[in-house]
Amino acid sequence: MSGLKMPEANRDVLSRRAEIVSALRAIVPGEGVIDARTEMRAYETDALTAYRQMPLVVVLPETVEQVSRVLRYCFDNGIKVVPRGAGTSLSGGALPLEDGVLLSMMKFNRVLDIDYSNRAVVTQPGVTNLGITRAVEHEGFYYAPDPSSQIACSIGGNIAENSGGVHSLKYGLTTNNVLGLEMVLITGEVIRLGGKHLDAEGYDMLALMTGSEGLLAVVTEVTVRILQKPETARAVLVGFATSESAGRCVAEIIGAGIIPAGMEMMDRPAIHAAEDFVHAGYPLDAEALLIVELDGPEAEVDHLLGEVAAIARRNGCTSSRTSTSEAERATFWAGRKAAFPAVGRISPDYLCMDGTIPRKALPEVLSRMQDLSKKHGLRVANVFHAGDGNLHPLILYDANKLGELDAAEAFGADILRLCVHVGGVLTGEHGVGVEKRDLMGEMFNEIDLAHQMRVKCAFDDRQLLNPGKVFPELHRCAELGRMHVHAGALPFPDIPRF
Amino acid sequence: MTAPGPGPAPDRHFRPLDADGVREVVAWAAAEGQPLEVIGTGSKRALGRPVQAAHVLDLSAISGVEAYEPAELVITAKAATPLAEVEALLAGADQEFAFEPMDYGPLLGLEPGRGTLGGMLATNLSGPKRLKHGAARDHVLGIHAVSGRGEIFKSGGTVVKNVTGYDLSRGLAGSWGTLAVTTSLSLKVLPAPQTEASVLIEGLEDDEAADALCRAMGTSAEASSAAHLPQGIGSRLAVDGLSLDRPATLIRLEGFAPSVDYRFEALAHLMKPLGPVTRLEAEPSRALWRAVRDVRPFCSDAAPVWRVSVAPASGSDFVATLRENCEADAFYDWSGGLVWLSMPDGDAHAAEVRFAVSQVGGGHATLVRADAATRANLAVFEPQGAALAALGHRLKAQFDPVGILNPGRMLAGA
Numbered sequence: 001m002s003g004l005k006m007p008e009a010n011r012d013v014l015s016r017r018a019e020i021v022s023a024l025r026a027i028v029p030g031e032g033v034i035d036a037r038t039e040m041r042a043y044e045t046d047a048l049t050a051y052r053q054m055p056l057v058v059v060l061p062e063t064v065e066q067v068s069r070v071l072r073y074c075f076d077n078g079i080k081v082v083p084r085g086a087g088t089s090l091s092g093g094a095l096p097l098e099d100g101v102l103l104s105m106m107k108f109n110r111v112l113d114i115d116y117s118n119r120a121v122v123t124q125p126g127v128t129n130l131g132i133t134r135a136v137e138h139e140g141f142y143y144a145p146d147p148s149s150q151i152a153c154s155i156g157g158n159i160a161e162n163s164g165g166v167h168s169l170k171y172g173l174t175t176n177n178v179l180g181l182e183m184v185l186i187t188g189e190v191i192r193l194g195g196k197h198l199d200a201e202g203y204d205m206l207a208l209m210t211g212s213e214g215l216l217a218v219v220t221e222v223t224v225r226i227l228q229k230p231e232t233a234r235a236v237l238v239g240f241a242t243s244e245s246a247g248r249c250v251a252e253i254i255g256a257g258i259i260p261a262g263m264e265m266m267d268r269p270a271i272h273a274a275e276d277f278v279h280a281g282y283p284l285d286a287e288a289l290l291i292v293e294l295d296g297p298e299a300e301v302d303h304l305l306g307e308v309a310a311i312a313r314r315n316g317c318t319s320s321r322t323s324t325s326e327a328e329r330a331t332f333w334a335g336r337k338a339a340f341p342a343v344g345r346i347s348p349d350y351l352c353m354d355g356t357i358p359r360k361a362l363p364e365v366l367s368r369m370q371d372l373s374k375k376h377g378l379r380v381a382n383v384f385h386a387g388d389g390n391l392h393p394l395i396l397y398d399a400n401k402l403g404e405l406d407a408a409e410a411f412g413a414d415i416l417r418l419c420v421h422v423g424g425v426l427t428g429e430h431g432v433g434v435e436k437r438d439l440m441g442e443m444f445n446e447i448d449l450a451h452q453m454r455v456k457c458a459f460d461d462r463q464l465l466n467p468g469k470v471f472p473e474l475h476r477c478a479e480l481g482r483m484h485v486h487a488g489a490l491p492f493p494d495i496p497r498f
Numbered sequence: 499m500t501a502p503g504p505g506p507a508p509d510r511h512f513r514p515l516d517a518d519g520v521r522e523v524v525a526w527a528a529a530e531g532q533p534l535e536v537i538g539t540g541s542k543r544a545l546g547r548p549v550q551a552a553h554v555l556d557l558s559a560i561s562g563v564e565a566y567e568p569a570e571l572v573i574t575a576k577a578a579t580p581l582a583e584v585e586a587l588l589a590g591a592d593q594e595f596a597f598e599p600m601d602y603g604p605l606l607g608l609e610p611g612r613g614t615l616g617g618m619l620a621t622n623l624s625g626p627k628r629l630k631h632g633a634a635r636d637h638v639l640g641i642h643a644v645s646g647r648g649e650i651f652k653s654g655g656t657v658v659k660n661v662t663g664y665d666l667s668r669g670l671a672g673s674w675g676t677l678a679v680t681t682s683l684s685l686k687v688l689p690a691p692q693t694e695a696s697v698l699i700e701g702l703e704d705d706e707a708a709d710a711l712c713r714a715m716g717t718s719a720e721a722s723s724a725a726h727l728p729q730g731i732g733s734r735l736a737v738d739g740l741s742l743d744r745p746a747t748l749i750r751l752e753g754f755a756p757s758v759d760y761r762f763e764a765l766a767h768l769m770k771p772l773g774p775v776t777r778l779e780a781e782p783s784r785a786l787w788r789a790v791r792d793v794r795p796f797c798s799d800a801a802p803v804w805r806v807s808v809a810p811a812s813g814s815d816f817v818a819t820l821r822e823n824c825e826a827d828a829f830y831d832w833s834g835g836l837v838w839l840s841m842p843d844g845d846a847h848a849a850e851v852r853f854a855v856s857q858v859g860g861g862h863a864t865l866v867r868a869d870a871a872t873r874a875n876l877a878v879f880e881p882q883g884a885a886l887a888a889l890g891h892r893l894k895a896q897f898d899p900v901g902i903l904n905p906g907r908m909l910a911g912a
């Protein structure tokens with residue numbers, strides 16, 4: 001692993017492997033416990049393939065009771081646990097630990113309850129994001145957050161990463177579309193949050209769980225809100241001679257009070273890679289391409305398409321095409337949705353970054369990125385969720401060339417520092433994981449991080465769930481917890497203090 | 499502000515001028531074990547359990563908009579900035595908080611417009627548009643705060659897409675100032691809809707209305723609010739020029755004019771079999787929803803009031819179950835999922851309310867208006883199961899280990 005420091009493996013746990021495997025087999029019978037190296041190979045990495053590690057053992061529970069007993073066993077025996085969904089994390093969130101149980105939730109693959117009158121679906125966490133839409137689309141409904149990985153990624157993973165998609169601009173992120181969940185703490189306690197009703201009773205644990213990257217609890221059931229599909233959706237493809245004019249167009253569309261269903265931008269290298277791959281008819285002479293999608297009743301879509309076209313013209317667009325059929329709209333998107341694999345064809349390897357910046361900083365960030373590209377001697381292609389300022393620079397490198405992975409990582413870190421420098425953040429939707437863990441200090445000081453860790457301590461004070469992710473340094477909860485009191489009795493005398 | 503002196507000093511009123519001043523006061527209180535009641539302007543003091551604290555931490559000087567760029571769809575302001583001031587500023591740029599934060603003032607017998615942004619987040623306010631747009635928690639992007647440890651920390655940022663670290667900003671929503679004192683917050687704003695109109699159908703029973711609302715919400719009409727005002731409620735809305743003497747079922751459509759017209763026709767067509775459909779134009783529609791938002795029908799007396807959240811399709815069953823055991827006035831927002839209850843005999847009937855919630859598949863009930871003695875003696879918020887309650891205690895202990903921030907506000911003895 002290239003310089004990544006993970007928590008030191010527990011020798012005692014490693015030496016007790018055989019005993020641990022048989023104890024787990026007593027909880028999850030049959031093929032639910034995998035300890036053969038050849039079969040564990042499938043779990044040694046997620047979509048951040050630069051990092052690999054064999055787990056101690058893989059467990060695939062099928063019931064909440066099994067999850068609870070596995071976690072309790074690990075808690076009692078001081079064994080680390082890494083939860084895993086479909087393994088599509090781009091930040092290494094599901095990277096195994098040598099001395100840790102890899103807990104795959106993919107056997108939790110059933111939709112449990114479809115409730116159209118409450119517009120809610122209750123599902124197990126291993127169901128794919130698209131699987132939820134598939135279960136309700138015959139009635140015209142869908143689940144709105146649509147990560148590009150939606151055909152593969154699990155809803156449990158979506159909760160853990162607070163995933164977004166091209167339609168999050170209008171319809172929100174995972175956190176805005178989840179109504180409730182069931183989770184199991186490392187102690188084995190099963191807790192239900194929310195349901196088909198709105199708002200939390202007490203602290204908003206649902207908010208803390210969403211985006212917690214598998215460090216707080218294992219999600220065993222999810223309730224999401226579903227929506228009726230808009231009557232129509234149409235997209236415009238607009239080319240620009242400079243990214244500045246494309247950026248201004250984005251700002252003016254929003255300034256006109258229009259929130260498109262999606263608004264994506266690609267730069268020249270990304271346009272060319274995508275066009276060569278899927279032949280979507282993208283303008284190859286453009287420096288920047290916008291895809292603006294509008295949805296709703298036809299009257300609204302027509303009205304807004306006219307406004308968007310006028311704004312694009314005012315900003316000097318060099319080409320503009322509006323989809324006239326569903327097939328054409330799908331083609332417009334095909335290039336964007338295939339941008340990652342398309343870039344994968346023009347380079348042996350690529351690193352996908354994920355910073356967010358204030359929209360107005362886009363031209364500056366793009367031009368500084370070109371400078372960085374020269375500095376590190378690597379090419380970069382850019383796709384953005386332009387509407388919400390979420391950038392995905394794809395850094396092209398060749399892992400077989402000595403030093404290129406390191407150069408790519410250094411380039412990526414520079415890009416993320418730049419994002420923070422212009423008022424943005426390290427990650428918009430892919431999570432911190434191991435990838436951005438050591439950059440957390442760019443955005444947060446020690447006290448900020450300590451307060452985040454305090455949430456961890458409330459859920460898992462022995463730090464057995466997914467350690468080594470998110471936080472650059474592990475502090476023992478007891479060290480974080482010291483507080484000097486002069487007078488006055490401590491409240492909650494009945495609660496053990498660390 | 500002068501730094502607080504050492505030793506116990508009962509009944510001090512601290513009014514720090516900046517975040518550092520807040521940190522000093524909280525650090526002192528933590529070191530001395532002196533509980534603080536945290537207030538913005540105190541507009542929601544009569545909500546929740548009465549705080550058991552000798553001293554007041556008054557944030558009213560921590561006020562003012564720090565940054566507002568309409569094209570970025572975000573506003574950053576200090577915690578005690580009046581919500582009314584911010585809403586006026588947003589309106590000037592044709593923008594708004596889409597979650598439509600309600601104003602508890604009238605319900606609590608105070609003049610309207612006194613709340614602050616910090617209080618809005620601490621109580622996770624929303625309004626009829628929560629149905630489509632979420633609550634304050636869905637719109638907060640970042641915060642600066644002082645935890646009960648007397649330490650300044652930040653979370654989140656000023657951009658919408660952000661998953662860097664735990665979502666503490668959202669985590670503070672609805673925590674009633676018991677975990678940390680927010681000193682500044684960034685919130686997402688959205689373009690204000692160009693116009694609106696509402697569908698009105700009169701004469702439906704509660705259960706028929708629940709059906710109709712859920713059906714309307716299941717169409718692609720993108721309604722932003724859906725309410726039912728049973729007989730005797732509409733007439734107490736006090737909206738000029740609008741008399742609703744019969745049960746009124748209402749669905750609100752917002753957006754660009756041609757779109758609103760089109761969606762109105764589509765919904766009117768769907769609803770026609772239930773009775774004649776009337777269109778409320780933008781002005782009366784706005785006034786009506788504002789009155790629903792602020793619970794106007796229950797503002798004219800002092801009877802105990804509950805705010806109950808259940809699954810939308812269960813709202814009318816909840817009320818029917820409750821009425822088997824006690825009398826209650828009720829009306830419905832959020833497509834039936836938000837039930838406002840007024841208890842006419844003056845007793846809160848907590849056991850009956852909680853029983854009815856449990857009978858319809860769960861949810862939660864909060865006693866939002868009652869005299870202080872009642873609020874001190876009853877569980878104001880929905881009681882939680884043992885494991886969840888213990889988790890909440892552990893979270894509180896992490897952020898406020900000495901228990902100095904608003905003790906007793908959410909739970910007796912905590």
Ligand SMILES: Cc1cc2nc3c(=O)[nH]c(=O)nc-3n(C[C@H](O)[C@H](O)[C@H](O)COP(=O)(O)OP(=O)(O)OC[C@H]3O[C@@H](n4cnc5c(N)ncnc54)[C@H](O)[C@@H]3O)c2cc1C
Binds near residue numbers: 155159430
């Ligand atoms: C080609 C490609 C495109 C992508 N596009 C997008 C995109 O557009 N938007 C976006 O947001 N992301 C995108 N991603 C990233 C990824 O798909 C998401 O982060 C997704 O939510 C991960 O889900 P998963 O089931 O694969 O989780 P995994 O990768 O298995 O795990 C991710 C994290 O979730 C935790 N976890 C998983 N399941 C549970 C559970 N049940 N309980 C507790 N913790 C759990 C793990 O411990 C880990 O920390 C993309 C990835 C790829 C490969």
